[in-house]
Amino acid sequence: MEKKKIETYFTFADISELNIEDQQLIANAISSMNLAYAPYSGFNVGASILLANGEVVNGSNQENIAYPSGLCAERVALFYAGARFPDICINTIAVSVSSKDFQIDDIVSPCGACRQVMAEYEEKQDKDIRVILHNPNNNVLIADSVEDLLPFKFKSSLLKKY
Numbered sequence: 001m002e003k004k005k006i007e008t009y010f011t012f013a014d015i016s017e018l019n020i021e022d023q024q025l026i027a028n029a030i031s032s033m034n035l036a037y038a039p040y041s042g043f044n045v046g047a048s049i050l051l052a053n054g055e056v057v058n059g060s061n062q063e064n065i066a067y068p069s070g071l072c073a074e075r076v077a078l079f080y081a082g083a084r085f086p087d088i089c090i091n092t093i094a095v096s097v098s099s100k101d102f103q104i105d106d107i108v109s110p111c112g113a114c115r116q117v118m119a120e121y122e123e124k125q126d127k128d129i130r131v132i133l134h135n136p137n138n139n140v141l142i143a144d145s146v147e148d149l150l151p152f153k154f155k156s157s158l159l160k161k162y
C-alpha cells in the first residue's frame with residue numbers, strides 16, 4: 001500500500017488584480033447571473049464562456065417546480081457552446097454567484113455534474129479550460145484546468161471498445 005500526495009495549485013485573487021479580459025468575462029457572468037430563474041433555491045448563478053474564436057456564450061441556472069428538471073448555469077452555457085460551436089475550443093469559463101437569501105463568503109465551486117461536463121469538453125478539445133470562480137465579495141479563484149478541479153474524472157476512454 002502506498003499513500004501519495006497529489007498537489008493542485010489554484011490562484012486566489014481579488015477581481016481588481018485580474019486582466020481586463022478576465023474582468024470582462026466575470027462581468028458577463030454577473031449579468032447572466034441576474035437573469036437566473038431560481039425561485040426555489042434563491043441561489044443565482046451565472047456562467048460566461050470565452051471561446052477560442054472570441055465568441056462569448058452565457059448561461060444562468062434555470063429551475064423548475066419538478067426540481068430535477070432544472071439545470072445549473074455552467075451546463076446551460078456549456079451545452080449551448082457545444083451545440084452552437086461544436087468545433088471551437090473553450091478557453092475560459094467564468095462563474096459568478098449571488099443570493100438574496102444566503103450569505104456567501106466563500107468561493108463557490110461548481111457541482112460535480114458540471115465539473116464532469118467541463119472535464120469531458122476539456123478532454124475532447126485536448127486543451128486546458130481555465131475556470132474562474134467569483135463570489136459577491138469579489139474574491140476569485142482561478143484553476144488553470146478542469147483537471148485541477150476534478151482529478152480522477154470519469155473518462156470517455158474508459159468506455160472505449162477493443
Ligand code: THU
Pocket residue numbers: 038041043044045060061062063070071072073074109110111114
Ligand atoms: N447551481 C448552479 O447553477 N451551479 C452550480 O455549480 C451549483 C448549483 C444552481 C442549481 C440550483 O438552481 C441552485 O444553484 C441551487 O442548487
